[in-house]
Amino acid sequence: MVASTIYRKQIEPLKTLAKALMLETLTRAPAIMLETLTRAPAIMLETLTRAPTMMLETLIRAPALMLETLAGSFSSL
Structure with missing residues (x-):
């Protein structure tokens, strides 16, 4: 029970953020390379x-x- 609560509250948002960052990287990288x-x-x-x-x-x-x-x-000498 505790493990599933930790997973839902901490791990799941991180997975969602990682997916969003990968998607942004995949969409922006071709434009940057071009x-x-x-x-x-x-x-x-x-x-x-x-x-x-x-x-x-x-x-x-x-x-x-x-x-x-x-x-x-020479002039300073």
Whole structure:
């Protein structure tokens, strides 16, 4: 008698919650995967197109920044 009361009051609601969570996961997962599959190529393309520009900008600005740093360190002496 006590075991069946515990089961009804504690275990049964947990089973119901677990079923609801599994159903939500099953219904949302395909949409999340589809969004990932559709957005990933655009993100990769943006990265591939911007990376060379950023590297070029770094190569152009780095010497000037190094000279500015050297000039600043000598002027503080």
